[in-house]
Amino acid sequence: LMGRLVASVGEYVFVTECMIPNAIWGRDAWLKPLLVLLVASAEVVSDVGVIKRHYGFFAVENSIWLAMFSLFFASTLRCKWVAYSRTDPYERPSILVSCRMLALALAAVLVTYNAVEDVPMYWRLYREKVVTGQADPASPLFGEYDLPFLFGIRHGLRCQKMLSLDDDEWRPVMLWMSLNYVSLPLWMCCVCAITGRHAVVGFNQHGDGGKRVCD
Numbered sequence: 554l555m556g557r558l559v560a561s562v563g564e565y566v567f568v569t570e571c572m573i574p575n576a577i578w579g580r581d582a583w584l585k586p587l588l589v590l591l592v593a594s595a596e597v598v599s600d601v602g603v604i605k606r607h608y609g610f611f612a613v614e615n616s617i618w619l620a621m622f623s624l625f626f627a628s629t630l631r632c633k634w635v636a637y638s639r640t641d642p643y644e645r646p647s648i649l650v651s652c653r654m655l656a657l658a659l660a661a662v663l664v665t666y667n668a669v670e671d672v673p674m675y676w677r678l679y680r681e682k683v684v685t686g687q688a689d690p691a692s693p694l695f696g697e698y699d700l701p702f703l704f705g706i707r708h709g710l711r712c713q714k715m716l717s718l719d720d721d722e723w724r725p726v727m728l729w730m731s732l733n734y735v736s737l738p739l740w741m742c743c744v745c746a747i748t749g750r751h752a753v754v755g756f757n758q759h760g761d762g763g764k765r766v767c768d
Contacts, residue, residue: 619667
């Protein structure tokens with residue numbers, strides 16, 4: 554439970570302070586509070602799922618992430634380049650266009666992964682361990698999932714068992730863990746370093762020489 558709470562804070566800060574400000578601009582700026590709300594909702598649902606040991610909550614959480622990254626992809630796709638004459642090294646056309654392409658590629662991968670792999674996996678586990686497993690008192694899974702909320706908090710704060718190092722235990726989750734906690738943060742840190750945390754997709758403020766626009 555404590556690990557999930559720490560991850561929730563890290564994910565929320567990373568997405569709301571790094572990803573969204575760098576990618577959502579211009580006419581789509583109204584999406585910012587909606588995306589922040591979706592991120593906060595996903596984290597709350599995930600925390601409740603950990604407390605209750607209920608895979609249905611994880612299916613809902615990843616459905617929210619699917620909606621969030623779909624909006625992210627659609628907003629980034631709408632941004633178009635317009636000519637301008639500024640020479641700011643952080644606003645070179647090659648950097649801005651490359652970052653836009655990278656953002657589109659990452660968003661497409663995350664949308665596809667959530668739609669094809671993550672949500673169906675959690676739905677399958679929900680049917681297997683929560684619905685079927687808790688319906689039969691003779692099942693070895695009975696009583697292990699869909700815990701009462703307060704009991705789940707106490708259960709989650711205790712160390713129940715040592716984690717197995719067996720490949721079969723970790724293989725199903727390695728893809729999303731690699732995407733979420735290794736690949737995506739590293740790419741975004743690189744983007745922020747390259748661009749000096751300037752906007753990397755575009756915005757519609759008009760000043761000397763022009764700006765990028767989302768229309």
